[in-house]
Amino acid sequence: MSLKLNFTVPKRYNTISIALMLVGILAIVGLYITTHGKGGTPEEVHHNEARFWASLLQNSVYFLLVVNASMFFICATTLAWGGWQMTFRRVPEAISVCIPVVGVICAAILLAIAFGDNHTIYHWTSKEHVEHDATLYHKKGFLNTTFFAVVTVLTVVLWSVLGWKMRQLSRSLDENPIASLEGKRKYLWKNTIWAALYIVVFALTVMSSIPWLWLMSIDAHWYSTMYSWYTFASTFVAGVALIALFVVYLKNTGYLELTNNEHLHDLGKFMFAFSIFWTYLWFSQFMLIWYANIPEETVYFKPRAEGIYSGIFWLMFIINFLAPLLILMSRDAKRNYGTITFMALLILFGHWLDLYQMVFPAVSPDHVPMIVYDFGVALGFVGVIMFVTGRALAKSPLLAKNHPLIKEGIIHHT
Amino acid sequence: MSVKKFVVGNFYDEAVLFPAVKKVRRAGYKIHDVYTPFPIHGLDKVMGLRDTSLHTAGFIYGITGTTTAVSFITWALTIDWQINFGGKPFFSLPAWIPITFELTVLFAAVGMVLTFCWLCQLAPFVKKDHFNPRSTDDTFVMALECTDKTNEAEVIAFLNSVGAKDVSVEHRETGWWLGRYDQDTVKYGKKTEAAA
Numbered sequence: 001m002s003l004k005l006n007f008t009v010p011k012r013y014n015t016i017s018i019a020l021m022l023v024g025i026l027a028i029v030g031l032y033i034t035t036h037g038k039g040g041t042p043e044e045v046h047h048n049e050a051r052f053w054a055s056l057l058q059n060s061v062y063f064l065l066v067v068n069a070s071m072f073f074i075c076a077t078t079l080a081w082g083g084w085q086m087t088f089r090r091v092p093e094a095i096s097v098c099i100p101v102v103g104v105i106c107a108a109i110l111l112a113i114a115f116g117d118n119h120t121i122y123h124w125t126s127k128e129h130v131e132h133d134a135t136l137y138h139k140k141g142f143l144n145t146t147f148f149a150v151v152t153v154l155t156v157v158l159w160s161v162l163g164w165k166m167r168q169l170s171r172s173l174d175e176n177p178i179a180s181l182e183g184k185r186k187y188l189w190k191n192t193i194w195a196a197l198y199i200v201v202f203a204l205t206v207m208s209s210i211p212w213l214w215l216m217s218i219d220a221h222w223y224s225t226m227y228s229w230y231t232f233a234s235t236f237v238a239g240v241a242l243i244a245l246f247v248v249y250l251k252n253t254g255y256l257e258l259t260n261n262e263h264l265h266d267l268g269k270f271m272f273a274f275s276i277f278w279t280y281l282w283f284s285q286f287m288l289i290w291y292a293n294i295p296e297e298t299v300y301f302k303p304r305a306e307g308i309y310s311g312i313f314w315l316m317f318i319i320n321f322l323a324p325l326l327i328l329m330s331r332d333a334k335r336n337y338g339t340i341t342f343m344a345l346l347i348l349f350g351h352w353l354d355l356y357q358m359v360f361p362a363v364s365p366d367h368v369p370m371i372v373y374d375f376g377v378a379l380g381f382v383g384v385i386m387f388v389t390g391r392a393l394a395k396s397p398l399l400a401k402n403h404p405l406i407k408e409g410i411i412h413h414t
Numbered sequence: 415m416s417v418k419k420f421v422v423g424n425f426y427d428e429a430v431l432f433p434a435v436k437k438v439r440r441a442g443y444k445i446h447d448v449y450t451p452f453p454i455h456g457l458d459k460v461m462g463l464r465d466t467s468l469h470t471a472g473f474i475y476g477i478t479g480t481t482t483a484v485s486f487i488t489w490a491l492t493i494d495w496q497i498n499f500g501g502k503p504f505f506s507l508p509a510w511i512p513i514t515f516e517l518t519v520l521f522a523a524v525g526m527v528l529t530f531c532w533l534c535q536l537a538p539f540v541k542k543d544h545f546n547p548r549s550t551d552d553t554f555v556m557a558l559e560c561t562d563k564t565n566e567a568e569v570i571a572f573l574n575s576v577g578a579k580d581v582s583v584e585h586r587e588t589g590w591w592l593g594r595y596d597q598d599t600v601k602y603g604k605k606t607e608a609a610a
Contacts (some may be wrong), residue, residue: 287508293500329473331465413455 004255005397009390017386024380031055031373050120050363053113054218055374057121058359060106061214062238062352063381064099065206065231069239071096071163072202075195078166081188083408084266087258089400091246093170094392095239096163098385103156105384110152110214114145121363122148124220135221143217151213155205162198169194170400177402184404207232215355218362222300226285231358233281237274237320238351240267241344246389248341255398261335262413268334271347275324278351282317303361308368312357319350352378417585418559420446421569422545423578425554428454434576435460438558441572446557446588449549468533472526479521483514535590543586557586 035052039045070092077085085092119126123136124143130136136143169191178184211231216223224230244267250256286305289297304313323346333339360369400406425431431448435457438445445461491497492504502509531537549555556578558569566583573581 283508283511287511290508291500331469 003257003399005399005401007250007255007393007398009394010253013386013390017383017390020379020383021387022383023376024378024383027373027376027380028056031377034371034373046118046120047364049118051369053109053121054359054363055377056109057113057214058355059374059377059381060102060109062235062355063378063385064102064106065235066238066242066348066351067095067098067102067385068159068202068206069236070243071099071159071166071198072206072236073239073243074166075198075202078191078195079199081192081405083405084263084412086400086403086406086409087412088243088247088250088256088263089170089403089409090393090396090398091250091256092243093167094389094395095242095246095385096167097392098388099163100156100160101388102381102384103160107152107156111149114148122217122220124217139220142212143220148213151209155201155210158201159198159205162194162201165194166191166198170403171396173400173402174397178404188404206235215358218359219300222297224285224289224297224300226281226288230278230281230285233274233278234320234351234354237271237278238348240270240274241347242385243267244271244340244344245348246393248337248344250393250398251337258399258410261337263409264337264340265331265334265414266412268328268340268343271340271343272324272328272334275320275328275347279317279321282321303365304357307361308366309357309361312353312368312370316350316353316357319346320354323350416588418588419564419566420545420584420586421558421560421564421566421573421581422584423556423558423573423581424546424548425556425578426552427577428554430577431554431556432457432460434556434573434578437576438556438572443569443572444559446559449544449546449555449557451549451551451553466533468526468529471529472522475525475529476518476522478525479518480514482521483517484510487513539592540590541593542590543588545584545586 031052035048038048040048073085073092074089074096113121114125119129122143123129124139125145125148130140141147169187173187178187206228208228211228212223215231216227244264247256247259247264247267251259286301289301303309324343327333327339328343333343356370356374423434425434431450431454435445435448439460439462448457448461450457487510488505496504498504499506499509535542544550544555545557546553546555556573558573560566560569560583570581570583
């Protein structure tokens, strides 16, 4: 049997991704025009500017964390010595190529907000504001622009470099297979070391400091110890959904012959399990604050659960919890390409909404400013991810055929 | 409970067992069961067994647990014995979610264990015949059910041709009974006929 190992990007795929990127650029321009230069009271000007940056912040952080989740997927399965993902491992590898690209965009936006913006998003960037605010004054060792900039740049660089190393290790075997058992052991060991390094960096960034800095500091007075785990769960389940989408796409176009519904079943299990995990964290954060009923904490949920954002808040809860719970529960649903595609799209949208209600109620607590441009910006990022991933998929064979654990992936069944 | 006639073949290798099961089914013989010392992936599919409905039962038990928890707590805290907890409304669902979750898991878990025992006819003192004691050690045992019209010699020859060893015709109890293996083995072992 000859396998189709070399993916060529179809013309239509390229056209769509470039069109989506153009839509994104137009949406950013449109958003800029609608939010700037309209005059009004200083509060309105301030609010409009904040609304522009908030949209860029929400979209770039969301899509960066989603593509970053695929490198986490690779490293976690590597550390667990998993073999089942080997038949489609090149897919998350290709998605992780987006990390430096989206990372640069995201870092540029974050730095622009921290330094260039009129303290509309991050209030703690204003020195005089911090001087008169006891809470922010005590937090200024962590919440200051220098620390923010250093950590942001360092994080994106570390994710990119360690991800590059993992991909390079995987591709190094394509031309030079390892013959000896000893060599294979050494190779797996080397993989384990680099994956462990990535996981450590991931734990120190996505699972702790990064959501605090990038997202939680918009509500600088409020804090929650669940927040980072909650963000991680949100973006990881969306990341798995993205991997599943690309796997289904490649299967539909006739590639990935060795990947079948057994592998899809396991991706479905990840989507199901981490949707429940997300709900667990979401609810734990909500219930503790609801139960204690302390004003400093409930201020976070006032606009979200009860205020103007309650529609988005509960819609997101239905999409991200009830839908996966009821639709993905059965075994047949997880093995069905149609259901998985539908659920993957739904989950990606649901967690986009989740990030939306994490960012916007802090910026605009009185009304929901969601307009067509927000979706336009999101489509732009989708275009970037499609474009970069497509090119990365075409660059190397679709099967890591010389990996020591490849056989486990081929004979995998549940 | 009834004693039936079986043609029993022993296999000592999975690699022989799998094609043998396929051939036996294709030839149209009725496989009563295949007894193995350990679970074998894919054997259920080869034998053509249907998927278990244990998970559907589990779902129903889980839903029952959820309903029980929510309805009982609602009745207890809003109708029967209202208590003011920190000014919260009597009907305060978020506080009940953990207990609802626990009861859902408890019902599903206990219900599924009991259902599993029921489906497999497992209980203390319940005994079943499994044809060859070595099927718990190192032998794969395939039992083919015979009818009045079965030509045993033909079945034995067929089993031998697909790689079975020590083929024999046996009369065995198909249902479960309460008893002891040491006595019952003697009871049913007497009816064994030598293979032709």
